[in-house]
Amino acid sequence: MKKLINAPDAVLTESLAGFAAAHADIVLLGAEHKFVRRRDLRPGKVALISGGGSGHEPLHAGFVGRGMLDAACPGQVFTSPTPDQMVAAVEAVETGGGCLFIVKNYEGDVMNFQMAAEIAGKEVATVVTDDDVAVEKSTWSTGRRGVAGTLIVEKIVGAAAEQGAALSQLQALGEQVNGRTRSMGVALTSCIVPAAGKPTFALDENQMEMGVGIHGEPGRRRVALASADTIADEMVDAIVRDLAPRAGAEALLLVNGFGGTPTMELYLMVHSALRVLRGKGLRVSRFLTGSYVTSLEMAGCSITVSLLDDALMNLWDAPVHTAALRWGI
Amino acid sequence: MKKLINAPDAVLTESLAGFAAAHADIVLLGAEHKFVRRRDLRPGKVALISGGGSGHEPLHAGFVGRGMLDAACPGQVFTSPTPDQMVAAVEAVETGGGCLFIVKNYEGDVMNFQMAAEIAGKEVATVVTDDDVAVEKSTWSTGRRGVAGTLIVEKIVGAAAEQGAALSQLQALGEQVNGRTRSMGVALTSCIVPAAGKPTFALDENQMEMGVGIHGEPGRRRVALASADTIADEMVDAIVRDLAPRAGAEALLLVNGFGGTPTMELYLMVHSALRVLRGKGLRVSRFLTGSYVTSLEMAGCSITVSLLDDALMNLWDAPVHTAALRWGI
Numbered sequence: 001m002k003k004l005i006n007a008p009d010a011v012l013t014e015s016l017a018g019f020a021a022a023h024a025d026i027v028l029l030g031a032e033h034k035f036v037r038r039r040d041l042r043p044g045k046v047a048l049i050s051g052g053g054s055g056h057e058p059l060h061a062g063f064v065g066r067g068m069l070d071a072a073c074p075g076q077v078f079t080s081p082t083p084d085q086m087v088a089a090v091e092a093v094e095t096g097g098g099c100l101f102i103v104k105n106y107e108g109d110v111m112n113f114q115m116a117a118e119i120a121g122k123e124v125a126t127v128v129t130d131d132d133v134a135v136e137k138s139t140w141s142t143g144r145r146g147v148a149g150t151l152i153v154e155k156i157v158g159a160a161a162e163q164g165a166a167l168s169q170l171q172a173l174g175e176q177v178n179g180r181t182r183s184m185g186v187a188l189t190s191c192i193v194p195a196a197g198k199p200t201f202a203l204d205e206n207q208m209e210m211g212v213g214i215h216g217e218p219g220r221r222r223v224a225l226a227s228a229d230t231i232a233d234e235m236v237d238a239i240v241r242d243l244a245p246r247a248g249a250e251a252l253l254l255v256n257g258f259g260g261t262p263t264m265e266l267y268l269m270v271h272s273a274l275r276v277l278r279g280k281g282l283r284v285s286r287f288l289t290g291s292y293v294t295s296l297e298m299a300g301c302s303i304t305v306s307l308l309d310d311a312l313m314n315l316w317d318a319p320v321h322t323a324a325l326r327w328g329i
Numbered sequence: 330m331k332k333l334i335n336a337p338d339a340v341l342t343e344s345l346a347g348f349a350a351a352h353a354d355i356v357l358l359g360a361e362h363k364f365v366r367r368r369d370l371r372p373g374k375v376a377l378i379s380g381g382g383s384g385h386e387p388l389h390a391g392f393v394g395r396g397m398l399d400a401a402c403p404g405q406v407f408t409s410p411t412p413d414q415m416v417a418a419v420e421a422v423e424t425g426g427g428c429l430f431i432v433k434n435y436e437g438d439v440m441n442f443q444m445a446a447e448i449a450g451k452e453v454a455t456v457v458t459d460d461d462v463a464v465e466k467s468t469w470s471t472g473r474r475g476v477a478g479t480l481i482v483e484k485i486v487g488a489a490a491e492q493g494a495a496l497s498q499l500q501a502l503g504e505q506v507n508g509r510t511r512s513m514g515v516a517l518t519s520c521i522v523p524a525a526g527k528p529t530f531a532l533d534e535n536q537m538e539m540g541v542g543i544h545g546e547p548g549r550r551r552v553a554l555a556s557a558d559t560i561a562d563e564m565v566d567a568i569v570r571d572l573a574p575r576a577g578a579e580a581l582l583l584v585n586g587f588g589g590t591p592t593m594e595l596y597l598m599v600h601s602a603l604r605v606l607r608g609k610g611l612r613v614s615r616f617l618t619g620s621y622v623t624s625l626e627m628a629g630c631s632i633t634v635s636l637l638d639d640a641l642m643n644l645w646d647a648p649v650h651t652a653a654l655r656w657g658i
Contacts, residue, residue: 002517002518002534002537002554002628003517003594004517004557004560004590004594004595004597004598004629004630005556005557005594005597006556006557006558006597006601007556011593011597014557014597014600014601015593015594015596015597015600016596017600018595018596018597018598018599018600018601018603018618019596019599021599021600021603021616022582022596022599022616022618023616054593055591055593057591057592057593057596058592062592188331188332188333189331205331208331225331227334227335227336228333228334228335228343229335231333253351259589259591259592260588260589260591260626260628261333261626262384262386262588262589262623262625262626263386263387263391263588263620263623264340264344264383264384264386264625265332265333265334265344266333266347267344267345267347267348267351267386268333268334268335268340268343268344268347269333269347270347270348270350270351271343271344271346271347271350272335272343272347274347274350287350287351287352289347289351291592291620294591294592296591296593297589297590297591297628299331299589299626300333301333326655326656327655327658328658329656329657
């Protein structure tokens with residue numbers, strides 16, 4: 001196992017300490033590393049809280065800040081955060097407007113956020129994201145998995161919260177965006193969980209996992225390594241078939257690296273995906289390209305398409321100031 | 330070779346096409362892919378032009394935009410751009426204020442930018458960056474290599490250019506920042522050049538290359554894989570020994586991933602490097618963490634320390650709007 005670490009059981013706390021030091025203008029680290037919170041809270045604003053297993057950085061802590069999340073609760077690598085983490089986060093960032101939990105659809109996450117909502121003693125609503133079209137159920141999920149599209153939900157709902165929307169409106173908005181967003185991924189190599197010390201799954205030198213999950217969960221099938229164009233054809237086709245957009249619909253394209261794929265290849269995938277999307281009559285008017293929802297050092301990428309109308313585009317374009325996404329500020 | 334590509338000889342053009350499409354609000358792609366230029370030029374401003382072999386994305390095209398570069402000339406992977414590329418870029422973006430070339434210290438780059446300066450028919454000055462303390466000469470360099478510190482030079486000189494500084498002032502500023510900036514890297518795995526199809530160098534499962542170059546050039550020595558703290562001790566010590574800062578000096582810390590290293594590990598390295606820097610009496614007041622000057626899919630990172638006074642910090646903080654660095658706009 002080749003990693004820049006000290007000891008497997010110190011990876012999370014040391015990484016969070018580095019993150020909090022590097023972004024001290026934006027975030028504060030909660031006691032016992034239970035959460036990363038936004039430094040400057042706005043009284044009365046609905047508090048947005050997300051979280052999940054670590055190893056997907058910059059998701060979620062990298063999206064804490066003005067215009068996006070108020071707190072993120074990091075579990076151990078690929079392990080759900082515990083309810084006490086979310087309860088502590090609610091106590092720290094709820095300022096009278098209630099809380100919205102944004103939760104990726106994995107059984108442990110859903111259960112632990114649900115328990116936290118019940119014991120937090122504040123008004124809490126929840127949006128569960130499930131944008132992955134690859135499989136209908138998976139190793140740790142009943143129903144579809146929540147993957148890279150989650151950041152689009154967090155960005156758009158975060159912008160609306162900043163503009164003063166109420167909790168019920170934000171919950172409806174989150175569900176709307178999740179419903180307009182689909183993703184699919186491909187892995188060329190496995191990730192290695194530090195505590196395990198060996199690859200989560202094995203791929204031969206000429207194989208890829210089509211439809212992989214962000215923890216290395218199996219996808220649709222294991223096939224021979226294909227060209228970027230062939231991969232884009234299959235992934236975009238699965239996404240668009242499921243989204244069933246009207247002709248000429250406007251879309252945001254997110255090409256997301258899983259951690260071990262260079263930027264050069266991600267932009268090449270943008271080129272491939274764009275060709276397919278345009279061929280299907282979609283107008284891509286917003287782009288995000290980079291490694292935002294990762295699986296440790298896994299090589300591969302996901303493609304996410306989100307159908308955004310003018311109002312949603314405006315919320316996407318609204319100012320944001322986090323470690324990983326920043327514009328307009 | 331596991332890459333998200335179509336054909337090795339199409340990697341650069343397809344990746345540039347994806348980049349230009351994704352960032353059409355910021356950049357334009359020159360004819361025959363000779364350069365990536367800033368869309369909106371400012372008449373009379375000194376034009377900043379950089380470039381070099383591809384495979385280091387987002388360097389340099391990702392730094393084209395307001396507050397940073399006016400154009401970047403991409404060579405083939407790990408291959409210098411040809412003089413006609415820089416001449417075409419000068420023609421496209423010089424608006425009466427002259428041109429500053431920012432060139433990493435590799436023989437091919439230095440020679441080709443020099444030839445371009447001679448035939449461009451405009452006033453051109455050049456800053457050569459050589460921030461890598463690992464070795465005094467290397468495979469493709471006479472003298473030290475220019476590595477991740479180059480982006481700090483580009484950012485600070487770019488801000489000063491935006492504020493109206495003259496060509497001679499910008500050249501002096503670039504040399505000043507380069508002189509205050511040092512870097513060193515470590516590789517855990519090799520990169521694979523698409524046209525070669527195999528690793529540039531071989532490392533055993535328990536080995537790392539200490540002092541590696543950004544093309545996989547040999548560093549100081551090949552040693553057993555060490556902890557993040559041990560790596561940070563050696564790299565920061567080499568950097569600070571060479572910089573010889575006064576006690577209490579203020580610094581910017583850049584922890585740069587080489588392409589295959591997850592964000593989680595980069596922040597862990599921030600934690601390790603910060604401990605060493607503070608132990609040596611430096612005050613780290615600015616941070617940049619991410620994969621900005623990469624070596625395709627190489628796993629590993631570099632640490633860069635730049636000693637910035639108040640004036641330089643202000644230029645670092647000044648607004649920038651590029652694909653890879655954005656704040657204040």
